[in-house]
Amino acid sequence: MGAQLIDGKAIAAAKRQAMKTRIESMKAQGFVPGLAVILVGENPASMSYVKGKIRDCKEVGIYSELIRFPETVTEERLLAEIDKLNEDKTIHGILVQLPLPSQISEQKVIQAIRPEKDVDGFHPINVGRLVTKQEGFVSCTPAGIIEMLKAIDVPVAGKHVVVVGRSNIVGKPASLLFLNLDATVTICHSKTKPLSKYTQQADILVAAVGREALIHAEDIKPGAIVIDVGMNRNAAGKLVGDVAFEEVKEKAGFITPVPGGVGPMTRVMLLENTLLAADRQNKKG
Ligand SMILES: NC(=O)C1=CN([C@@H]2O[C@H](COP(=O)(O)OP(=O)(O)OC[C@H]3O[C@@H](n4cnc5c(N)ncnc54)[C@H](OP(=O)(O)O)[C@@H]3O)[C@@H](O)[C@H]2O)C=CC1
Numbered sequence: 379m380g381a382q383l384i385d386g387k388a389i390a391a392a393k394r395q396a397m398k399t400r401i402e403s404m405k406a407q408g409f410v411p412g413l414a415v416i417l418v419g420e421n422p423a424s425m426s427y428v429k430g431k432i433r434d435c436k437e438v439g440i441y442s443e444l445i446r447f448p449e450t451v452t453e454e455r456l457l458a459e460i461d462k463l464n465e466d467k468t469i470h471g472i473l474v475q476l477p478l479p480s481q482i483s484e485q486k487v488i489q490a491i492r493p494e495k496d497v498d499g500f501h502p503i504n505v506g507r508l509v510t511k512q513e514g515f516v517s518c519t520p521a522g523i524i525e526m527l528k529a530i531d532v533p534v535a536g537k538h539v540v541v542v543g544r545s546n547i548v549g550k551p552a553s554l555l556f557l558n559l560d561a562t563v564t565i566c567h568s569k570t571k572p573l574s575k576y577t578q579q580a581d582i583l584v585a586a587v588g589r590e591a592l593i594h595a596e597d598i599k600p601g602a603i604v605i606d607v608g609m610n611r612n613a614a615g616k617l618v619g620d621v622a623f624e625e626v627k628e629k630a631g632f633i634t635p636v637p638g639g640v641g642p643m644t645r646v647m648l649l650e651n652t653l654l655a656a657d658r659q660n661k662k663g
């Protein structure tokens with residue numbers, strides 16, 4: 379037996395392919411979607427993610443700008459740049475790579491982005507829209523998870539979804555998305571005891587913690603759909619998720635790999651959100 383793999387990399391590649399045609403027709407009408415990415419400092423992981431985002435934009439034909447600041451940049455300077463991008467007609471999406479250095483308030487920076495250009499979906503206005511089921515922008519990782527379930531044709535309504543992790547960028551918005559799709563949702567976190575009591579009840583389990591091998595085979599229900607958001611370096615320096623993949627894949631119905639699962643979906647949803655932002659701003663004129 380064993381689980382079926384959900385190939386995020388392949389699903390994302392197919393989505394990028396479909397986007398190319400859409401972007402060509404936008405361009406034929408004289409309209410080019412644009413994304414600005416702000417990177418502060420030289421964190422190697424952040425640099426590598428940002429490079430990937432710029433590469434994705436090039437591949438599908440989205441105009442992109444990478445704006446870099448030194449680690450020592452002031453909050454004032456950063457906010458001034460965001461103001462400028464808010465007014466820039468060639469830029470439809472703005473992303474500030476997190477984390478930011480400690481002298482800068484992440485909340486202030488996120489709130490400075492016009493909600494219409496907030497392609498990360500982190501602005502409180504967009505979070506509020508998600509809570510109240512209004513149209514806005516949804517955080518890329520949770521949106522990517524939903525797209526993966528669509529790709530394997532699994533209906534979510536009535537399922538018991540257990541989300542482990544309650545961060546503003548993954549756990550919370552993922553829980554709200556599933557709730558909006560009529561799932562029954564349980565949210566677990568570091569104070570949940572015992573965690574396995576909850577995870578064992580999940581039809582769909584989302585692990586978004588950042589701890590290697592947090593979820594073992596004994597922690598899941600046979601046939602469950604297991605979505606691994608975690609990104610950790612193991613002792614051998616390899617990128618691994620939160621799920622003990624080799625043992626859990628024997629018991630799950632579906633499972634996402636790390637790498638090649640949620641990560642590529644996160645990236646492609648940023649492109650989707652940028653196109654959505656461009657479309658909406660184009661309509662408004
Ligand atoms: N693949 C992708 O596209 C992305 C991957 N990631 C990865 O996903 C993981 C989570 O990211 P993020 O949400 O930003 O992380 P955070 O560190 O912001 O949140 C982690 C969450 O896990 C909870 N937690 C910690 N320890 C335990 C435990 N032992 N049992 C249950 N819950 C626990 C915390 O609980 P509490 O709130 O109580 O502290 C918290 O809610 C990371 O590995 C990150 O690298 C992140 C974004 C995108």
Ligand SMILES: Nc1nc(=O)c2c([nH]1)NC[C@@H]1CN(c3ccc(C(=O)N[C@@H](CCC(=O)O)C(=O)O)cc3)C=[N+]21
Binds near residue numbers: 498617
């Ligand atoms: N403003 C902001 N928005 C974000 O969306 C954001 C952020 N800041 N800060 C950091 C986290 C993390 N994140 C990932 C994106 C892609 C992969 C990804 O593509 N992962 C590949 C592997 C990449 C590798 O090999 O290192 C995979 O899982 O296959 C992972 C993680 C977005 N984040």
